[in-house]
Amino acid sequence: EVVLTQSPDTLSLSPGERATLSCGASQSVTNNYVAWYQQRPGLAPRLVIYDASSRAPGIPDRFSGSGSGTDYTLTITRLAPEDFAVYYCQQYGNSPITFGQGTRLDIK
């Protein structure tokens, strides 16, 4: 199965700053089928990005995704207070579906 490794484990930034989260795959993900989720404490994950770079409905345009092959990035420009959460990447191009271990985005 494809192992996804996210970096860093924790990212401490201030509101208004730019966040760059990485997701590396152990092998190339077919069709760049990668999604990103946001999980706030006590809540279920929420879809942010799908197909590597498409924003889910209702997601602000400060969120963007990029990448191909084995390397993917979630970028959040101008961090808002509600953006501080844990973010997970998921790949669905190769069976079985797998998730990364998560990056915690903390307020500095």
Added chain:
Amino acid sequence: QVQLQESGSGLVKPSQTLSLTCTVSGASIGVVGYAWSWMRQSPGKGLEWIGYLYTRGSTSYNPSLKTRVTISGDRSKNQFSLKLTSLTAADTAVYYCARQGIFYDTVGFHKGSWLDPWGQGILVTVSS
């Protein structure tokens, strides 16, 4: 607006069977183009996809759990269910249901994609 809600037993004894139900509102589980999925999240293993139910009762399971998992649906109640047998402490987790997108691979098999929305989750503890 599609909403999902998990229900079932939160405490199960080792070696027994976990049974959970997901009630869907705002969409039909019989609709083509979406599957209905189960995931779990534990501190030790993170997020894990368990499997999904697709149209006409077709299913897909994670190979790591395949021998112990059954996902089925009741279209009259717009619900789908998860059964996981031979439980151990390692199965203790928050279990989520979600709607999953579907695409077809190059040989025409359906495959699950992104997950949205998710239910709120239910904590299941395996303990005697």
